Amino acid sequence: MIKHFINLEWKQFFRSPQWQKSIAIKILMGFFALYFIVVFLSLGVGIYYIIKKQMPNADPLQVVTDFLFYWMLGDLMMRFFLQKLPVMTVKPLLSLPIKRSQIVHYVLRKSALSFFSFLPLFAFIPFSLVLIKEGYDLKTVLTWFFTMISIVLILNYLNFIIESFSSKTSLSFLPMLVIAGSLFALNYFNIVSFSSLISSGIMAIVNNPILIAVPLLLLIGLYLYNFKLLESNLYIDGSVQTKIKEVNTSDLSWTNRFGDIAPFMQLDLKLLWRNKRSKSTLPMLAIGLLYGLFFYPNPAYQGKVWMYAFVGVFSTGIFLINFGQFIPAWDSSYYKMLMSQNFKYEKYLKSKFTLMTLSVIILFVLGIPYVYFGWKVLAAHFAAAIYNIGVNSHVIMYGGSFNRKKINLDEKAAFNYQGTGAVQWLIGIPLMIIPMALFALINWLVNFEMAIATLTIIGLIGIVFHQKLMTAITNKYLSVKYKMIEAFNQEN
Amino acid sequence: MIQVTDLTKNYNETTVLNIPNLEIKQGQSLGLVGNNGAGKTTFFNLLLDLIEPTTGKITTNTIQVDKSEEWKQFTSSFIDESFLIGYLTPIEYFYFIGELRGQNKSDIDTFLLQFTEIFNDEILGKKKYLRDLSKGNQKKAGIVAALIGNPEVIILDEPFANLDPTTQIRLKKMLKELVDNKDVTVLISSHDLGHVTEVCERIVVLDKGNVIKDIQTSEATLKELETHFAL
Numbered sequence: 001m002i003k004h005f006i007n008l009e010w011k012q013f014f015r016s017p018q019w020q021k022s023i024a025i026k027i028l029m030g031f032f033a034l035y036f037i038v039v040f041l042s043l044g045v046g047i048y049y050i051i052k053k054q055m056p057n058a059d060p061l062q063v064v065t066d067f068l069f070y071w072m073l074g075d076l077m078m079r080f081f082l083q084k085l086p087v088m089t090v091k092p093l094l095s096l097p098i099k100r101s102q103i104v105h106y107v108l109r110k111s112a113l114s115f116f117s118f119l120p121l122f123a124f125i126p127f128s129l130v131l132i133k134e135g136y137d138l139k140t141v142l143t144w145f146f147t148m149i150s151i152v153l154i155l156n157y158l159n160f161i162i163e164s165f166s167s168k169t170s171l172s173f174l175p176m177l178v179i180a181g182s183l184f185a186l187n188y189f190n191i192v193s194f195s196s197l198i199s200s201g202i203m204a205i206v207n208n209p210i211l212i213a214v215p216l217l218l219l220i221g222l223y224l225y226n227f228k229l230l231e232s233n234l235y236i237d238g239s240v241q242t243k244i245k246e247v248n249t250s251d252l253s254w255t256n257r258f259g260d261i262a263p264f265m266q267l268d269l270k271l272l273w274r275n276k277r278s279k280s281t282l283p284m285l286a287i288g289l290l291y292g293l294f295f296y297p298n299p300a301y302q303g304k305v306w307m308y309a310f311v312g313v314f315s316t317g318i319f320l321i322n323f324g325q326f327i328p329a330w331d332s333s334y335y336k337m338l339m340s341q342n343f344k345y346e347k348y349l350k351s352k353f354t355l356m357t358l359s360v361i362i363l364f365v366l367g368i369p370y371v372y373f374g375w376k377v378l379a380a381h382f383a384a385a386i387y388n389i390g391v392n393s394h395v396i397m398y399g400g401s402f403n404r405k406k407i408n409l410d411e412k413a414a415f416n417y418q419g420t421g422a423v424q425w426l427i428g429i430p431l432m433i434i435p436m437a438l439f440a441l442i443n444w445l446v447n448f449e450m451a452i453a454t455l456t457i458i459g460l461i462g463i464v465f466h467q468k469l470m471t472a473i474t475n476k477y478l479s480v481k482y483k484m485i486e487a488f489n490q491e492n
Numbered sequence: 493m494i495q496v497t498d499l500t501k502n503y504n505e506t507t508v509l510n511i512p513n514l515e516i517k518q519g520q521s522l523g524l525v526g527n528n529g530a531g532k533t534t535f536f537n538l539l540l541d542l543i544e545p546t547t548g549k550i551t552t553n554t555i556q557v558d559k560s561e562e563w564k565q566f567t568s569s570f571i572d573e574s575f576l577i578g579y580l581t582p583i584e585y586f587y588f589i590g591e592l593r594g595q596n597k598s599d600i601d602t603f604l605l606q607f608t609e610i611f612n613d614e615i616l617g618k619k620k621y622l623r624d625l626s627k628g629n630q631k632k633a634g635i636v637a638a639l640i641g642n643p644e645v646i647i648l649d650e651p652f653a654n655l656d657p658t659t660q661i662r663l664k665k666m667l668k669e670l671v672d673n674k675d676v677t678v679l680i681s682s683h684d685l686g687h688v689t690e691v692c693e694r695i696v697v698l699d700k701g702n703v704i705k706d707i708q709t710s711e712a713t714l715k716e717l718e719t720h721f722a723l
Contacts, residue, residue: 334574
């Protein structure tokens with residue numbers, strides 16, 4: 001049976017229309033993975049000697065164990081934001097003579113084999129080997145090592161549970177941030193010392209190996225809970241029943257002042273508001289807006305003027321990046337209909353552009369209080385906002401013409417977590433790095449004022465040539481029309 | 493009205509559609525029948541410029557569909573559920589389509605009055621999104637939307653499938669009225685030979701992409717078709 005499942009996924013991967021594109025992204029992801037592997041590996045090999053050098057009297061195993069709380073918190077966050085839950089198209093399988101439990105077991109076990117489960121091993125294995133080499137008791141080291149493995153798996157299934165709950169709400173990651181943040185704070189201010197609790201717990205296991213039963217039981221419990229959770233979702237009406245909600249129609253007539261693009265703007269606003277998949281981009285706005293608060297008060301970034309452009313582009317452009325990169329895939333499920341309707345394609349794109357521009361302006365205005373951290377911050381945000389409107393909006397819309405992946409807004413599949421993985425963030429990188437690099441370079445070569453002027457002028461050039469750029473972008477979209485229709489017609 | 497010339501569509505090496513010549517006069521109603529894979533939907537997709545012809549061309553009103561977009565002004569269609577916008581309510585969807593076709597809200601409200609019976613209180617005023625409607629009701633909404641804005645060419649792919657018997661009969665009546673109106677050209681495909689011979693003046697039978705029969709509907713047509721398909 002497992003063989004069949006693997007076979008199905010293999011085919012799904014290689015037969016999807018955009019597999020070449022996802023290969024390119026996979027290669028990029030590969031580099032990131034390699035980077036982390038190298039970091040973890042060197043940490044695993046070197047940490048023993050670093051601790052010995054820094055704190056000659058301390059026991060390296062004890063020190064490492066003391067810090068495990070932070071690793072667990074970090075690992076959980078990393079999994080939450082980056083690990084995609086294993087997706088499997090289950091609906092066609094449900095009516096076949098396959099036990100439900102088999103499907104669920106497969107999905108759950110596959111999740112344990114994720115990269116994020118292997119990554120810590122790159123540190124733990126060499127560290128354990130070093131411990132043995134340095135004369136630690138073999139039994140102690142092995143017990144410690146297996147405790148670590150069970151913790152890795154516990155985190156994996158814990159994340160699974162958190163995600164399946166948070167995916168039901170639109171503010172999915174805010175509770176996660178709050179919980180992780182408060183755990184960290186409680187620990188940091190020594191109100192409840194989780195790190196020493198966890199450390200003494202692990203040390204107790206190491207001293208008394210029979211206690212490894214505790215994490216193992218916890219692991220089994222989590223696995224079974226996941227199992228129940230998923231199995232109960234394996235009915236096609238599981239999601240349907242809660243799904244039919246009363247429609248809340250809101251008055252969008254204010255968009256009429258935008259003239260002939262108004263119908264599309266209303267459509268876009270409804271799209272954003274009424275689909276879970278798109279709604280999840282809205283809380284991002286808060287994150288983007290508050291992003292500067294991570295930076296500006298932080299003494300480590302004090303006086304690092306070159307960072308301002310980055311924060312500016314990010315915080316005024318967060319909606320642009322999140323919404324823009326899925327143009328026109330947002331409309332993929334009814335793209336055929338749009339293409340046979342009587343309207344100018346340019347108006348369709350213009351509506352998206354207007355929406356993104358409005359978001360940049362609103363986010364900039366809401367970000368004006370950053371002036372508290374100095375007028376330079378505000379000036380940089382202003383330049384970044386102009387750059388976002390003039391350059392990034394056009395770039396991301398041009399990039400959209402390469403979109404070949406359908407977005408399923410209806411979230412009918414029980415395991416639908418599309419577009420919530422790491423890839424989403426990769427696309428935004430060039431949009432932020434280029435202005436930052438440019439800004440930093442001119443700031444370094446000339447001065448701050450020139451750097452601001454450069455970004456603003458480039459942005460203004462983009463705005464001046466808006467019509468020309470839109471025509472070019474529209475032509476690009478029209479030239480790939482048939483390919484898009486074909487790709488959007490395919491499920492996954 | 494519609495002129496098809498040397499039209500072929502190949503996927504890799506296989507030809508899925510090959511129509512050397514087909515002329516559809518204004519006001520004519522044409523029924524397209526054929527087994528699965530005969531090329532009905534492919535033909536409609538070509539007519540709507542949703543796929544590219546391998547060779548040849550289609551012109552409606554002397555406009556070549558893959559060269560200019562002017563034909564969109566007088567053509568409307570409903571091919572399948574992917575023509576619906578799932579997160580809109582039916583009425584919002586009608587308004588949206590209406591706006592694209594130059595109809596304001598009160599035009600649409602008046603237009604919809606004639607469908608009160610067909611809608612059977614299940615489509616309007618229900619506060620449900622299109623995606624939450626049953627397949628049959630979705631189809632009703634899609635077909636009605638295709639009639640918005642007095643189109644001159646109406647293309648419906650299997651309009652009778654998934655509909656309840658009452659609606660099938662009503663739809664038939666409606667289509668007949670459209671057919672009697674000599675300005676509107678109607679193209680429908682169907683697997684239901686009875687319905688299609690009742691509605692259409694002309695039946696074209698496709699088989700593996702080729703036109704193998706082209707008949708003016710008469711009393712004998714239904715029998716003829718039934719014998720043809722009863723192989």
